[in-house]
Amino acid sequence: MITVNESARDEVLNLLKDEGRPADSFVRVGVKGGGCSGLMYEMTFDHEIKEGDQSFEDKGVKIVVDRKSFLYLVGTELQFSGGLNGKGFQFHNPNANRTCGCGESFSL
Secondary structure (H helix, E strand, O other): OOEEOHHHHHHHHHHHHHOOOOOOOEEEEEEEEOOOOOEEEEEEEEOOOOOOOEEEEEOOEEEEEOHHHHHHHOOOEEEEEOOOOOOEEEEEOOOOOEEOOOOOEEEO
C-alpha cells in the first residue's frame, strides 16, 4: 500500500481543483531508472487505469502505480513540505537503502 500524509493530501486536492482535472483523476506514481542513486520517482496526474495497475486510496486521495514500480514502492508514504527548504512532494520509502541529497532518487 502507498499512503499520503495530511499535507500531501491537501496539496494534491488543491492541485486537482486548480488545474481543473476531471473528477476521476488520480495520482500516478512510479519508478524509472536514473538519478544519482540509480532509480527515480515519477509522479503525475492521470485518469486512465492501465492493465496491471495497483490502486489505493488514502485520506481521500486515489493513488495508482504500475505493477513493476509497486515492488519498489510498497509501504511508501507521499509527503509534502511547504517550507523554504525543499518545498514540494517527497517520497518516504522504507525500502530505500540509499537516497541522494535531493531525495528524488534512491537505490535498494
